[in-house]
Amino acid sequence: MELFIVRKVLEANTKTADEIRRKMICSDTLLVNIMSSPGSGKTALLETLIPRLQKRGVRVGVIEGDITTTRDAMRLQPLNIPISQINTEPFGGDCHLGAEVILPALEPFDLEKTDIIFIENVGNLVCPAEFDTGAALNVVLISVTEGEDKPLKYPLMFRVCQHALISKIDLLPFLDFDMEFLKTNILKINPKITILRISSKTGDGIDEFADQLIRFCGKDDIAKSKC
Amino acid sequence: MHELTIVENIINMVEAEIGKRQLDQKISKIVFLAGKMNAIIPESLTFGFDTIKKEHPVLADAELVIRILPITVRCRSCGAESTIDEPEFICQHCSGTEIEMLTGSEMFIESIEMDEE
Numbered sequence: 580m581e582l583f584i585v586r587k588v589l590e591a592n593t594k595t596a597d598e599i600r601r602k603m604i605c606s607d608t609l610l611v612n613i614m615s616s617p618g619s620g621k622t623a624l625l626e627t628l629i630p631r632l633q634k635r636g637v638r639v640g641v642i643e644g645d646i647t648t649t650r651d652a653m654r655l656q657p658l659n660i661p662i663s664q665i666n667t668e669p670f671g672g673d674c675h676l677g678a679e680v681i682l683p684a685l686e687p688f689d690l691e692k693t694d695i696i697f698i699e700n701v702g703n704l705v706c707p708a709e710f711d712t713g714a715a716l717n718v719v720l721i722s723v724t725e726g727e728d729k730p731l732k733y734p735l736m737f738r739v740c741q742h743a744l745i746s747k748i749d750l751l752p753f754l755d756f757d758m759e760f761l762k763t764n765i766l767k768i769n770p771k772i773t774i775l776r777i778s779s780k781t782g783d784g785i786d787e788f789a790d791q792l793i794r795f796c797g798k799d800d801i802a803k804s805k806c
Numbered sequence: 807m808h809e810l811t812i813v814e815n816i817i818n819m820v821e822a823e824i825g826k827r828q829l830d831q832k833i834s835k836i837v838f839l840a841g842k843m844n845a846i847i848p849e850s851l852t853f854g855f856d857t858i859k860k861e862h863p864v865l866a867d868a869e870l871v872i873r874i875l876p877i878t879v880r881c882r883s884c885g886a887e888s889t890i891d892e893p894e895f896i897c898q899h900c901s902g903t904e905i906e907m908l909t910g911s912e913m914f915i916e917s918i919e920m921d922e923e
Contacts (some may be wrong), residue, residue, distance in 0.1 A: 581918070582917060586915050588815045589815060675811075709808050709844065709845075
């Protein structure tokens with residue numbers, strides 16, 4: 580006997596992601612999912628970006644998806660923001676954050692008093708692209724030391740993201756890096772993606788990204804319009 | 807290794823489907839379809855399935871058939887439909903960039919087969 584069922588395999592994840600989206604819309608909070616290879620500078624970006632957002636009155640929270648340690652959360656502690664640490668296996672955990680782990684990770688936040696929550700996803704260009712987290716914005720970081728052909732090797736990642744940040748541009752003088760070739764490859768996969776060159780070390784491009792996030796929230800002064 | 811999560815989802819879904827219909831025959835085959843964009847490694851999926859199925863008596867003898875679907879797209883500007891082999895989302899006919907994916911990025915279970923009584 581053959582039964583035709585035709586059901587999407589990740590429908591349970593999508594359902595939870597929809598629940599997260601509803602929650603975020605109700606509290607008017609922007610959820611931003613940051614993804615990249617390991618070592619592209621996700622934590623460094625947050626370290627530089629968050630103080631600049633705070634200066635402009637934006638109230639920020641972070642969900643840390645570091646799979647084996649709390650190192651990333653500790654690096655962000657000086658920022659004095661609420662951090663929700665996702666705990667997985669002590670030796671090699673999961674390769675991505677599914678919606679089912681994001682939903683409980685939102686519990687510690689006072690969403691009514693939070694404007695933006697960043698998810699620092701697990702360093703990986705394959706698996707996180709597959710799992711909807713409920714984020715309104717997906718951002719991929721690709722550093723200039725990774726090679727210009729990466730978008731073609733990991734197309735789904737560049738397809739699901741609205742922003743691509745080319746990071747570590749302070750290293751460009753030391754590399755044979757073809758910036759235009761990387762941009763062409765990113766745009767082949769996703770012609771509508773917004774590309775920004777950043778350096779968390781020098782601060783290049785960081786204010787511009789902060790502007791884009793604030794504009795996405797639809798308010799010039801987010802903090803004042805809430806509460 | 808997102809294959810393991812996918813295998814768990816497949817098994818949960820199949821068990822839910824047969825539970826819903828109150829069937830008690832053993833499953834012999836599951837047909838799973840994934841798009842080329844999903845970057846599934848069939849060997850990893852099969853390995854994960856063969857490992858986990860042993861814990862589920864009704865699935866213990868089941869075979870997982872994996873079919874990979876091509877990426878098909880439609881250009882929103884000129885309406886041309888095509889199948890692409892390389893991940894280039896630019897219309898080959900009019901160079902349009904408003905490209906809609908018709909197939910190639912979804913994973914689903916198409917059917918399950920059960921032993922006859």
